[in-house]
Amino acid sequence: MRATFLYGAGDVRVETIADPAVQQPTDAIVRVVRACVCGTDLHPYRSAPASAHGRQMGHEFLGTVERTGTDVAGVRAGDLVVASFSYQDNTCEFCRAGVQTACVHPQSGFFGGAQAELVRVPLADGTLVKLPVDADSELLPSLLTLADVYGTGYHAAKRANVGAGDTVAVIGDGAVGLLAVLSARQLGAERIILMGRHRARTDLGREYGATDVVAERGEEGIAEVRDRTGGGALKVLEAVGHRPAYDQAVGIVRPGGVISRVGVPQYEEAPIGFASLFARNITLNGGPAPVRAYIDRLLPAVLDGTVNPGKVFDRTVSLDEVPDAYRGMDDRAVLKALIAF
Amino acid sequence: MRATFLYGAGDVRVETIADPAVQQPTDAIVRVVRACVCGTDLHPYRSAPASAHGRQMGHEFLGTVERTGTDVAGVRAGDLVVASFSYQDNTCEFCRAGVQTACVHPQSGFFGGAQAELVRVPLADGTLVKLPVDADSELLPSLLTLADVYGTGYHAAKRANVGAGDTVAVIGDGAVGLLAVLSARQLGAERIILMGRHRARTDLGREYGATDVVAERGEEGIAEVRDRTGGGALKVLEAVGHRPAYDQAVGIVRPGGVISRVGVPQYEEAPIGFASLFARNITLNGGPAPVRAYIDRLLPAVLDGTVNPGKVFDRTVSLDEVPDAYRGMDDRAVLKALIAF
Numbered sequence: 001m002r003a004t005f006l007y008g009a010g011d012v013r014v015e016t017i018a019d020p021a022v023q024q025p026t027d028a029i030v031r032v033v034r035a036c037v038c039g040t041d042l043h044p045y046r047s048a049p050a051s052a053h054g055r056q057m058g059h060e061f062l063g064t065v066e067r068t069g070t071d072v073a074g075v076r077a078g079d080l081v082v083a084s085f086s087y088q089d090n091t092c093e094f095c096r097a098g099v100q101t102a103c104v105h106p107q108s109g110f111f112g113g114a115q116a117e118l119v120r121v122p123l124a125d126g127t128l129v130k131l132p133v134d135a136d137s138e139l140l141p142s143l144l145t146l147a148d149v150y151g152t153g154y155h156a157a158k159r160a161n162v163g164a165g166d167t168v169a170v171i172g173d174g175a176v177g178l179l180a181v182l183s184a185r186q187l188g189a190e191r192i193i194l195m196g197r198h199r200a201r202t203d204l205g206r207e208y209g210a211t212d213v214v215a216e217r218g219e220e221g222i223a224e225v226r227d228r229t230g231g232g233a234l235k236v237l238e239a240v241g242h243r244p245a246y247d248q249a250v251g252i253v254r255p256g257g258v259i260s261r262v263g264v265p266q267y268e269e270a271p272i273g274f275a276s277l278f279a280r281n282i283t284l285n286g287g288p289a290p291v292r293a294y295i296d297r298l299l300p301a302v303l304d305g306t307v308n309p310g311k312v313f314d315r316t317v318s319l320d321e322v323p324d325a326y327r328g329m330d331d332r333a334v335l336k337a338l339i340a341f
Numbered sequence: 342m343r344a345t346f347l348y349g350a351g352d353v354r355v356e357t358i359a360d361p362a363v364q365q366p367t368d369a370i371v372r373v374v375r376a377c378v379c380g381t382d383l384h385p386y387r388s389a390p391a392s393a394h395g396r397q398m399g400h401e402f403l404g405t406v407e408r409t410g411t412d413v414a415g416v417r418a419g420d421l422v423v424a425s426f427s428y429q430d431n432t433c434e435f436c437r438a439g440v441q442t443a444c445v446h447p448q449s450g451f452f453g454g455a456q457a458e459l460v461r462v463p464l465a466d467g468t469l470v471k472l473p474v475d476a477d478s479e480l481l482p483s484l485l486t487l488a489d490v491y492g493t494g495y496h497a498a499k500r501a502n503v504g505a506g507d508t509v510a511v512i513g514d515g516a517v518g519l520l521a522v523l524s525a526r527q528l529g530a531e532r533i534i535l536m537g538r539h540r541a542r543t544d545l546g547r548e549y550g551a552t553d554v555v556a557e558r559g560e561e562g563i564a565e566v567r568d569r570t571g572g573g574a575l576k577v578l579e580a581v582g583h584r585p586a587y588d589q590a591v592g593i594v595r596p597g598g599v600i601s602r603v604g605v606p607q608y609e610e611a612p613i614g615f616a617s618l619f620a621r622n623i624t625l626n627g628g629p630a631p632v633r634a635y636i637d638r639l640l641p642a643v644l645d646g647t648v649n650p651g652k653v654f655d656r657t658v659s660l661d662e663v664p665d666a667y668r669g670m671d672d673r674a675v676l677k678a679l680i681a682f
Binding site: 094097098099101102104159231255256261264265267268269270271272273274275276277278279280281282283284285286287288290 | 443597615
């Protein structure tokens with residue numbers, strides 16, 4: 001099969017490797033129908049050291065079940081399925097508590113080879129969700145967002161406990177930030193301030209429910225949001241992961257409020273002491289989204305067309321064009337690239 | 342009147358100064374009946390640079406209203422009252438939301454001169470709570486804990502959302518840690534692991550509801566708690582404020598869990614990235630307790646003797662002996678010193 005590898009910063013190649021095989025009775029093999037490139041993929045694309053051994057890329061996909069191990073009961077060959085970006089048993093203590101990304105099953109983990117023709121899915125019953133559409137449905141882009149970005153944006157809003165009438169600020173106009181806007185709107189937020197400066201993206205953000213767009217960053221952006229909200233937003237969704245985004249979140253959060261992070265932090269230490277969080281009783285939470293837990297919740301509105309999260313895809317490429325897709329997203333010419341097989 | 346001043350590390354003096362006067366129509370003057378020394382007072386006691394100008398000390402007191410400004414309606418001369426360690430209008434947006442320590446009233450603030458015979462109380466109606474006992478009640482020590490340490494321990498438990506059947510770890514066997522144990526028990530926690538190594542204190546912790554005591558610190562303490570809980574406690578109450586206590590909290594918190602801090606952080610930067618909080622979806626919250634909000638909630642069980650938070654006082658001194666009280670607490674010979682007038 002053909003699969004995508006990263007050999008170092010800026011060096012993406014599509015190569016031919018052996019087809020994956022069922023290794024455990026709980027595995028399934030899925031033939032990918034749609035995959036995509038994630039903002040998270042850009043971190044190693046920008047910084048990974050050159051290596052003779054490429055690493056396989058991609059963690060978002062939907063496709064058709066090709067075959068299943070003997071213990072797989074929930075899906076069967078021919079089913080169209082979407083996978084969460086993590087694989088888990090969906091039955092352990094943490095899965096039951098809605099923290100699927102902390103599954104204790106020894107085979108649990110995170111996908112890393114989904115930009116490929118075939119994917120081995122460990123713990124298929126805890127990971128795959130059957131989709132009630134055909135493989136040529138026009139809903140595929142929106143359904144693919146359930147694998148990560150929609151569930152991740154939704155996680156940001158859920159962890160911030162967004163509800164009716166809330167004022168919410170979303171930092172970042174990438175796919176996750178935009179779908180955090182959509183999610184906040186779904187959960188009843190009344191005012192949604194999107195911090196981003198790419199017009200095409202913030203326009204989509206407005207379509208998804210943003211009432212305000214603040215293009216300024218840093219101290220200027222903080223002052224603008226504080227001014228518009230009379231002292232900050234009670235719920236801040238941080239969908240970037242870089243340190244300046246965290247600092248911005250601290251600057252715009254209202255006393256007693258919450259900073260919910262879903263952008264994977266590219267820093268380890270940051271201010272959390274008296275001046276930054278403590279004195280104002282700020283809550284900091286978030287983490288890798290348990291998207292498996294959210295698929296059932298989010299699926300109906302995708303199926304009936306109430307929401308269209310698939311609009312975050314603004315370019316479609318073939319597998320061989322994936323290196324271009326990385327380049328385009330890195331240049332910010334592309335918001336999010338869909339890979340059609 | 343006589344009042345306590347700190348002139349630098351280790352240098353506490355009791356001096357005579359002018360009596361305070363009503364400055365605003367919302368002020369009250371309270372004659373102190375009981376005050377005390379707080380663990381927080383030990384931070385400047387250990388580190389404040391020497392200064393020619395002493396700073397007045399103390400933020401916990403109960404006493405008798407001596408006189409009131411013309412706008413004070415809730416209390417009057419002769420009333421026995423307890424004050425929250427912060428003063429606030431108790432009507433602004435943040436007070437209504439239960440974040441009284443973020444009150445926006447221009448006169449709001451934190452007491453700093455309660456180890457004295459008289460205290461001027463700004464915003465008296467939002468700050469003082471009338472106590473339905475006499476000034477010689479044996480309940481005074483317990484009632485005094487409502488000014489800070491009991492409400493602060495309770496805040497730790499509330500912010501961690503402690504409820505029936507929970508496993509809770511409390512870091513710190515100071516008065517706040519012990520009353521966090523008491524509060525966790527009140528809120529229904531089933532298992533309470535107290536991390537502390539002062540036997541007299543941890544014994545009181547057991548009396549307050551601790552089911553386990555872990556004396557080890559650092560990596561050893563983390564390993565012990567993780568071992569006893571099968572991977573960590575879902576709710577960690579951090580009642581120290583020093584960086585090692587934070588690191589301990591990160592080490593013992595269970596995936597999806599919460600670290601609730603009420604020890605005033607003596608650090609600004611600390612790890613909050615992928616490895617420490619993000620990967621496991623840990624929530625970090627807490628801050629200065631809105632103790633004013635908790636007094637009404639906590640008062641009944643103090644009055645009827647269900648709880649006895651006043652047991653944290655293991656020494657009683659006169660105002661002139663306050664320098665000894667600081668010394669005793671700094672040496673850890675004294676848990677918490679009560680000042681009787």
